[in-house]
Amino acid sequence: MFTRITVCLDMFGYPNRCKHCWIGHSPNGNLTIDDLKFVAEEFRPFTNCLTVYDWYREPDFKDNYKELWDLCNRLSDIHEKHFELISVWRIVRDKEYVKWLSSLGLKKVQLTLFGGQEKTDFYTGRKNAYNEILEAIEILLENKISPRIQIFVNKDNIDELPFIENLIKSLDLENRCKSFGGEFSLFLHQGSCDGENEKLYPIRVTSDDLKKIPQTLVEYTLKHFNKSSIEEVFGKTEQALYEELIHDHSTASYVSETPVFYIDNKFNVYPNVAPPSPARLLGNLKTDGIETVLANYTENKSISQHIRLTVPLCNLVESQGDCKSQRLFDKEDYIEYLLNKYCRKYS
Numbered sequence: 420m421f422t423r424i425t426v427c428l429d430m431f432g433y434p435n436r437c438k439h440c441w442i443g444h445s446p447n448g449n450l451t452i453d454d455l456k457f458v459a460e461e462f463r464p465f466t467n468c469l470t471v472y473d474w475y476r477e478p479d480f481k482d483n484y485k486e487l488w489d490l491c492n493r494l495s496d497i498h499e500k501h502f503e504l505i506s507v508w509r510i511v512r513d514k515e516y517v518k519w520l521s522s523l524g525l526k527k528v529q530l531t532l533f534g535g536q537e538k539t540d541f542y543t544g545r546k547n548a549y550n551e552i553l554e555a556i557e558i559l560l561e562n563k564i565s566p567r568i569q570i571f572v573n574k575d576n577i578d579e580l581p582f583i584e585n586l587i588k589s590l591d592l593e594n595r596c597k598s599f600g601g602e603f604s605l606f607l608h609q610g611s612c613d614g615e616n617e618k619l620y621p622i623r624v625t626s627d628d629l630k631k632i633p634q635t636l637v638e639y640t641l642k643h644f645n646k647s648s649i650e651e652v653f654g655k656t657e658q659a660l661y662e663e664l665i666h667d668h669s670t671a672s673y674v675s676e677t678p679v680f681y682i683d684n685k686f687n688v689y690p691n692v693a694p695p696s697p698a699r700l701l702g703n704l705k706t707d708g709i710e711t712v713l714a715n716y717t718e719n720k721s722i723s724q725h726i727r728l729t730v731p732l733c734n735l736v737e738s739q740g741d742c743k744s745q746r747l748f749d750k751e752d753y754i755e756y757l758l759n760k761y762c763r764k765y766s
Contacts, residue, residue: 423468425679433477434508436544439571439616448684459494461709470495479506503529511554517562531569534579565601574622584633606643612756614694623746657744660753667732688712698722698762722766
């Protein structure tokens with residue numbers, strides 16, 4: 420019996436094909452309410468505290484989003500408040516959506532930029548994404564919801580950061596949020612290096628690139644993460660992490676008493692510690708059954724779990740790391756990057 424289980428069913432997918440998406444790309448589905456009920460019923464006997472979501476890529480993407488929200492609440496013992504993630508696609512097409520978000524008590528919403536229109540559309544994987552984000556900002560402000568701007572930084576878009584700095588100033592976002600008691604926030608980071616974002620490894624930023632970040636954006640970022648320097652935010656060089664981990668013989672288990680599971684539109688189940696992939700697969704609810712899925716999880720039987728539990732970190736970094744690379748990583752993100760590469764090579 421688990422203390423708590425959270426299950427997220429990818430019922431409808433999402434409208435974008437983001438190049439930074441750590442979850443990766445998979446075909447959109449069209450699952451039914453009965454499918455959502457089935458998933459909840461399968462996991463229910465194994466915990467006294469179940470939380471159910473109908474998405475893990477884009478919330479509120481389907482027209483019956485209100486019905487799905489209410490159903491997830493009924494199926495859950497504890498349901499979180501609405502995440503500060505929304506459907507940008509919907510907010511510019513559905514006038515009722517922002518009113519509904521406001522009725523749920525949402526005070527802040529995260530939006531993602533990569534620079535100007537060309538870069539943002541390119542990274543989002545959808546034409547007109549940039550213009551829709553700007554439209555979404557105005558809709559949010561009109562309804563007294565503060566935007567929080569997330570910016571993924573790579574070598575190919577870092578020169579566009581002054582554009583974003585000027586955009587924030589021209590839209591007067593800080594003062595407009597203050598006018599209704601809200602708070603504008605913004606932060607930069609390079610993201611993890613898994614899913615689609617792993618493909619961006621060649622253009623991952625180095626310490627020299629950080630000198631190009633406008634000071635205003637640095638200050639916003641340090642406030643968001645409560646850090647004292649931008650170097651703390653972006654982490655250590657791969658070389659430094661390699662030299663640290665090459666002496667680390669530890670292993671780890673990903674098993675938790677409060678697991679979160681991602682379930683794709685084919686009913687394959689994955690732990691949410693990393694992107695859904697063959698190496699992370701725990702089984703299929705329809706063909707294998709819930710007992711097998713949970714046993715594979717608790718007994719570390721998936722390929723990635725088994726490798727992380729049995730292969731020391733020093734072996735992972737020696738096999739898959741670059742001892743001379745100056746690319747910047749958070750330590751845990753770097754370990755996941757090494758593990759993903761190792762799984763593909765040896766499985």
